[in-house]
Every structure is written in structure tokens, then in C-alpha cells.
Amino acid sequence: MSKTRQEHDDRPGVRTTRPAEEGTDSARAPSTGISRRRLLGTAGVAGATGLALGTAGGAAGYAAARPEEATALTTVGTNAVPFHGTHQPGISTPAHARGHLIAFDLAPGARRKEAAALLRRWSATARALMAGEPATGGGHDTGVALDAGPSSLTVTFGFGRTFFDRTGLGEQRPAALDPLPPFSSDHLDPGRSDGDLWVQIGSDDALVAFHALRALQKEAGTTARVRWQMNGFNRSPGAAAHPITSRNLMGQIDGTKNPKPSEPDFARKIFVPTPPAAGTPAWMAGGSYAVVRRIRMLLDDWEKLSLHKQELVIGRRKSDGAPLTGGTETTEPDLDKRGPDGNLVIPSNAHARISAPEANAGAAMLRRPFSFHDGIGADGTPDAGLLFICWQADPLRGFVPVQRKLDRGDALSAFIRHEASGLFAVPGGAAEGEYVGQRLLES
Ligand SMILES: C=CC1=C(C)c2cc3[nH]c(cc4nc(cc5[nH]c(cc1n2)c(C)c5CCC(=O)O)C(CCC(=O)O)=C4C)c(C)c3C=C
Numbered sequence: 001m002s003k004t005r006q007e008h009d010d011r012p013g014v015r016t017t018r019p020a021e022e023g024t025d026s027a028r029a030p031s032t033g034i035s036r037r038r039l040l041g042t043a044g045v046a047g048a049t050g051l052a053l054g055t056a057g058g059a060a061g062y063a064a065a066r067p068e069e070a071t072a073l074t075t076v077g078t079n080a081v082p083f084h085g086t087h088q089p090g091i092s093t094p095a096h097a098r099g100h101l102i103a104f105d106l107a108p109g110a111r112r113k114e115a116a117a118l119l120r121r122w123s124a125t126a127r128a129l130m131a132g133e134p135a136t137g138g139g140h141d142t143g144v145a146l147d148a149g150p151s152s153l154t155v156t157f158g159f160g161r162t163f164f165d166r167t168g169l170g171e172q173r174p175a176a177l178d179p180l181p182p183f184s185s186d187h188l189d190p191g192r193s194d195g196d197l198w199v200q201i202g203s204d205d206a207l208v209a210f211h212a213l214r215a216l217q218k219e220a221g222t223t224a225r226v227r228w229q230m231n232g233f234n235r236s237p238g239a240a241a242h243p244i245t246s247r248n249l250m251g252q253i254d255g256t257k258n259p260k261p262s263e264p265d266f267a268r269k270i271f272v273p274t275p276p277a278a279g280t281p282a283w284m285a286g287g288s289y290a291v292v293r294r295i296r297m298l299l300d301d302w303e304k305l306s307l308h309k310q311e312l313v314i315g316r317r318k319s320d321g322a323p324l325t326g327g328t329e330t331t332e333p334d335l336d337k338r339g340p341d342g343n344l345v346i347p348s349n350a351h352a353r354i355s356a357p358e359a360n361a362g363a364a365m366l367r368r369p370f371s372f373h374d375g376i377g378a379d380g381t382p383d384a385g386l387l388f389i390c391w392q393a394d395p396l397r398g399f400v401p402v403q404r405k406l407d408r409g410d411a412l413s414a415f416i417r418h419e420a421s422g423l424f425a426v427p428g429g430a431a432e433g434e435y436v437g438q439r440l441l442e443s
């Protein structure tokens, strides 16, 4: 039995892990009791064991922040997120330091049977890797993650709109997968958008994340071909002295007003209910919809703005994320407050004002992005920005109304460009013995 010790703080998203007792086998992966190195026939792994809270675990898991208490670096690798559960991992799991997004199109000739076999293979591999075991299928393990623990690895699978006709499952396609409306600020590259299948990989270790990416890509074999792939990152756990919401590449604290898993209506906002409402196919019970946007930041322009102007664009202070009307990061903004000049303190086009649920008939989403940096262009500008990923029970009541509003008058628009887009139906989590998507593919 694993000697893992897990302590849950009551605050949303707080997860704490303390070292295993002295004399225990510290190389043991929490969910199996067998380490990756042992299975590969090498020596044990240094460090303590720990078990991160998975989505099935319930309350904790505040996505956009990394709000746990300062963590000794030696515990980072030992955290494991369960693969099986009501919801797939990687949705309300705390933000990861490293992420890979990869979309596939089914190969010509691949139909429902081949897709089902692929999801079965992928699920087996995801379960093993998330438990710190070697990759099972597709030949020998590459060894890339040999010395590492699971490092909170999560793998999340989704289906794009085009998957359903290609597999003869058109009648099972949720209406929520209808194409997103065009937005005036779109500069979308179709080659980096959409896809039949989508996989999100997250980990707190870059090698563990890459190892999973490679294993899953190889397992696609002749069934599916890569359509696009993107890499992202966030702050590493333990890098800041105190728990703090993550910053994006504009330097803003980003994620403050995300719905918290501890809030009573969190599940209603983010997950499809069980059973789903009329019109939503039964296989989406416990699932969610991911909107993925590659948003380039025009950093040269942004960085020319004074700090004061940058803060007016968002409506929050850059230093601590507090609303411009005062208080701390968690203080509610006073949207009616005017300054001595008679102007609104939080301008009418401030991003945080017009994206708020109160300004959008309650539209809510869970933002769980990664930053990206894909090098510096010939013109000297960084190809950097946000892999914006938001989760909701219904994109027509989450992303779409908010993006429509932002499209019409967001002060941030002058500093960003939406370059790629995807919308994916992410089924509920797999029960023990099941693979992800089984309820669709064997319906
Ligand atoms: C359509 C949805 C949204 C897109 C696209 C989007 C892009 C985007 N946002 C930031 C930076 C910040 N966003 C903040 C808040 C915020 N943003 C959205 C939605 C989208 N953002 C929402 C729903 C909210 C919460 C509003 C609220 O409830 O009050 C903030 C403030 C801090 C926070 O609450 O997170 C920042 C900063 C960037 C840089 C960006 C594109 C690159």
C-alpha cells in the first residue's frame, strides 16, 4: 500500500502534500505502488510521494491559479492526479507549469471502429502515465520521463464537430458543437484550428509532458494524423514565495474571477449535468466544452503603454490584481465609482468590466490557459501570447456571448490577435475499466 499522505486545505484549490513516512518506499507511484523506474528495471526515485486531488475528488482544484501553500520542490514530481472519475482530469485541476495541445484528423478510411480502438489505447496510456508508470502501447517506452514521478500529469480528450460525420455518429453530435460565430477581430488560420480529435496534456514537469505527448502521438498510428500542435507554460509550482494567481505574458494577474470549485454552482456552470438536458446526447453527461483560442499578444505595442494606461485597459492593478476602485485582488470592483474628474474609475471599455458575468447575462466560464512563446519573428516581434482555453457546460452560454461583447469594444483588443480557434466536446471521465468516449463510440 502506498504511504502517500494527502492533506486537503478547505480553501478552494489548495492542495497540500507532505512527505511519506520515513522508511517507506519513496519511489512508489501513488495509485499503483509501482514506480516508473522500477517497471523499467532501474533504481528508485528520490523524493516523497504525494497524491494530488483529481477532479473526481470534488472541491479543490482552482484552475487558473496555483494557490497551494509554498511547496518544497522535491514534492512536485510525486503528485499524481487520478485518471478515472466523473469528469476528465485537466479541467478543474490546478494550472500546470507545462502544457501541450494537439489536434488530430482521422486518416482516410478510419471510422468508428478504428476511432474506438484509438480511444481505448489512448486511455490506457493516459492512465498509466498519470500514475507514473511507463507507456504501455506503441513499442518500448522512450525513457524521457524515466527519473520523474507523475508530476501531476493530466491527459484530456475531446471530439471536434467533424469527428461525428466521419465516424457515422452524426446523430450523436451535440448542437453545442455548431461552429462558433465569426468575430470581427478574428485572424484565424484554418490549419491551426479545429480538428476531429483534441488532446490536452498538462504536467508540472516539461519532460513528463513531452513524454506523454510523444507516446500519444505515436499511438495514433495510422488511425489519425496530427493537424496542429501547440506548446504552453505557466509559472512553476513553488516559484513564488506565496500562493498567488498566475500572471500572463502582459504581466497581469490572470484568473482572479474564475469560478471556484468550492462554489455551489461551479458544476452547473462548467459541466454537462447527469442526465443531460433534453437535446444534449446522453454520452456528454459529466462532460464539458472546451473553447481553445491561440491569442497572439502584440507585446511591443503593449509594453509602450504606461503602467497607468495598462491598468485602465484591464480595470485592475498590475501589481496585485486589485480592482482600480481599491482593496485587494479579491475585493469586488465598484463599477459605478467615479474619480474627481467625473470619469468612471474602471473605464467603460475595461476588459474586466465587459467580460464579467454581470455584464453578460450571467455567462460564465472557467479559464485555464497556458502562455506560449514560439520564437521571435524576422521583424523582431515575439510570437507569444495566450493559449486561451475556457471550459463551460454550454459554449453558447459561456464563451460566445462574452467574446461577442469583447469584440464590440474591449480596450484589450488593440493589443491581441485571435489566430486560431477550436471547439471540442469533452466527454465525462472514464469509470474504472472504461475508456474515454466509450459511451459515445459504443452507443
Ligand atoms: C471570451 C472570453 C475571454 C477572452 C478571449 C479573454 C482574453 C484575455 N483576457 C486577458 C486578461 C484578463 N482577463 C481577465 C478577466 C476575464 N477575462 C474573461 C474572458 C476572456 N478573456 C473573463 C470572463 C474574465 C473575468 C471577468 C470577471 O468575472 O470579472 C483579467 C482580470 C483578472 C481575472 O479575473 O482573471 C485579465 C488580466 C488576456 C491577456 C486575454 C487575451 C490574451
Ligand SMILES: [Fe+2]
Residues within 6 Å of the ligand: 351, 355
Ligand atoms: Fe480575459
